Amino acid sequence: MVCKKCESKLSKLAAPDPFTASSQSIKDGSRRVGENKLLSRPGSSKNRFQPYQGKCRDCKSSTTQNKAKYCHGCAYKRGVCAICGKQVLDTTGYVMSAK
Numbered sequence: 567m568v569c570k571k572c573e574s575k576l577s578k579l580a581a582p583d584p585f586t587a588s589s590q591s592i593k594d595g596s597r598r599v600g601e602n603k604l605l606s607r608p609g610s611s612k613n614r615f616q617p618y619q620g621k622c623r624d625c626k627s628s629t630t631q632n633k634a635k636y637c638h639g640c641a642y643k644r645g646v647c648a649i650c651g652k653q654v655l656d657t658t659g660y661v662m663s664a665k
Contacts, residue, residue, distance in 0.1 A: 567654060568647050569649075569652050571650065571652075572649040575631075575632075575649055576631060619632075620633065622636050622640050623636060623640075624640040634649050635649065
């Protein structure tokens with residue numbers, strides 16, 4: 567769960583979807599079919615997904631997004647954005663057990 571401001575910070579897909587080879591972006595010539603996004607983008611090494619880099623502030627498990635402060639479970643329990651920590655959802659009326 568992320569806020570509107572952090573939606574642009576979400577990790578992007580590394581490989582293009584093979585089923586969208588007939589999409590408009592390929593017809594325009596702005597993207598080649600089958601190109602590797604990690605190798606083709608300038609500065610891609612800093613944007614690359616590193617699975618063991620980020621840890622959740624609460625439970626210390628690994629996060630699934632780059633630069634995320636909370637894992638998905640802890641972000642939902644607290645009702646905060648996983649990346650910036652801003653309050654997104656009011657969870658006072660929710661029943662959340664630790665099962």
